[in-house]
Amino acid sequence: MLPSIRALIVAGFVSFVSNWQFGYQITYVNTASDEFYDLYQHSLELNDSSTTVEDWPQKWSFVVSSFYPGSVLGFVAVPILVNKVGVRAGMTYASIPAVFGCLLMIFVQNFIVISPTCLLGALMTGRFMTGMQSGCALCLLPLFFHETCDKERREFIVALQQVFQAVSTLIGFLCGTNIIFPPGYIKVIWLQIIGLLPSLLGLIFFTVAPRTPKYIIEHMTSDEAYESELYKSARFYQGPDAEDCILGMKSEVAGERTKPAEVRDSSVIKSDIKGAILGFVAAISFGFTGDDLVDSYSTEFLYSHSKSPEAAVTNITLLMGVVLIICSVIGAFLLDEYGNRKVIVYGLVGTAIANALTSLGSSIGNWVITATGMIMTKSFIGLGAGAPAWFLSSELVSERRASLAQTISTGSLLMVVGLLTSVFLSVDQLIPSWSLLLITSLPASICAVILYLFLPETKGVSPDQIYPLLNANFLSGLKAPPERSYGSISTSGVD
Structure with missing residues (x-):
């Protein structure tokens, strides 16, 4: 079900500021790498009277990848923030490091005159x-x-994350x-100023935004003031769909409260373990x-390996960003129409083929083939391989374990991305041109096979229905999907 315009605006803004640093920080360092090389060379001239830059690729790789250890620390802090202050307040606290990190890098000139090492240290600390x-x-x-949208509207909204990540990437x-x-x-x-602004706006928004509807319901009494606060919160986040949101949220919370013993049931534990792994x-x-x-x-794929014209x-880089945005928008509707299972499996197979094509182009020095493969990669990420990866864990386990499972899976995603980014140049030196095939296409194909065999469709499926879907068959992905009824999934196919 499509949410209201207000809900789309609020969710879009929250998605944008949450994805901003991830999309922006990993891309501008690519197209602006020459500027940072010049800064480092200038610092050498000022401090060492030398213009010879040694081991720059390794130094720059450390700067680029320094973003990811920070992301690991960030995801480790999530359970503490959720338990101590709640999700919305946690988003507020999360914005603070980005603001100070960008401010530090704005004053990077002060570190140029100290030493080249201090310059790199400031950049790495900021990132x-x-x-x-x-x-x-x-x-x-x-x-x-999960705290601001009922399930029917949430399924479309979460798919928009990939869209706003793509926008951040293009910017x-x-x-x-x-x-x-x-x-x-x-x-x-x-x-750095551009990097600062969205995070600063996010900090202001989360500071002034009301507590989320689900948070209020979980902590509310029968007091009339709480009911008033709940309605104002739902109106803020959902607009005209406020009453439906409240009903859906109350139903979810009531279900969680009335089934504490069920969460400890062996069949539920079994399905939660399987769902968390998937x-x-x-x-x-x-x-x-x-x-x-x-x-x-x-730049390495196109210019160093494939000898493309520098211009x-x-x-091509900008075209990839545009393609990713367009395909991400289409992908949100594909998710709403066909569900998570098909789009992520087909998307992964598509990216595996596309990255193999990029490796082929690099190996034979044909930049047209390389560029085609890279653009295809972005297309398949937008159409299906991207969005479900960020939220599927919360759909595959019981509500009480959704927060923990989602935190672990998203944190693992960031760790894998950081690890691959850190080791890529070293692997590329060992097997030039074919490194992308080795560390992306092969494992992506393995993931696609695992998900095809074991991942059931989750679209329109309530948490109560997930248990039998996962437990009915060992190869739960091959079980016939439940019948859909008016965009949702009925229980008739779940036994």
Whole structure:
């Protein structure tokens, strides 16, 4: 079911500011890498009277990948924030490191005159802090939607995450080029100012936004003031759908409260373990799509390996961003129409083929084939391989364990992405051109097979219906899907 315009606006803004640092930070460093090289060389001239830059690829790789240890720390903090202050307040606290990280990098000129090592240290610290916000916010985002949307509307809204991540990616690509800002130190400053603004707006929004409907219901009494606060909260997040939201949320909370013993039932525990494993596989599969590798190292694929014209690198990079946005919008409707299982499996198979094509183009030095493969990768990520990876865990386990399972799977996703980004250049030196095939296509294909065999369709399925879907057959993905009725799934096919 499509949500109201207000719900789309609020959810879109929250998705954008939550995905902003993840999409922006990993892309502008690609197209603006020359500016940072010049800054480092200038620092050498000032401090060492030398212009010879040694081991720059390794140094730059450390700077780029420093974002990901921060994201790991961010996701580790999620259970503490959820238990202590709640999801909305947790989003507020998550925004603070990104603000200070960007502010630190705005004043990077002060570190140039100290030493080249201090310059790299400041950049790595700033990116580490923005990574903290990213890891925390991306884990909290599905939980935020669970607290502000009833299930019928939530299924479409969570799929929009990929859209706004794609928008952030395109902005990062565009700002990193010389199209908007001319080369030089001022460009680096503007890159950090642009990085700061959405996180600052997010900090303000989460500070002034009301408590979420589900949080209020879980902590409310029969007091009339609570009912008034609940309605105002639902109106803020859902607009004209406020009453439906309240009914749906109350039903979900009531179900959680009336089934404490069921959560300890052996069959439920068994299905939760299986669901958590499948959610984990779906999450880490995003890392094997090669999305971040293509974003971070498109210059290596196109220019270093495939000998493309230098001007074509920027154009192809921007085209990838546009394609990802368009396909992500289409993918949201595909998810709503066909469900999660089909789109993620087909999407993973598509990215595996596309990345193999990119490797082929790199190996034979044909930049047209390489570019075609990279654009196809972005297409399949938008159409299906991207969005489900970020939220499937919360759909595959009982409500009481959804927060923990989602946090672990999203954190694992970020760890895999960070690991692949960190080791890619080293692997590429060992097996030039074919490194992408080895670390993306092969594991993505394995994930696709696992999900095809074991992942049942979750669209329109209530938490109560997940247990029999997962427990009925060992190869639960091959079980005939339940019948749909007016966009939802009826119980007639679940025995």
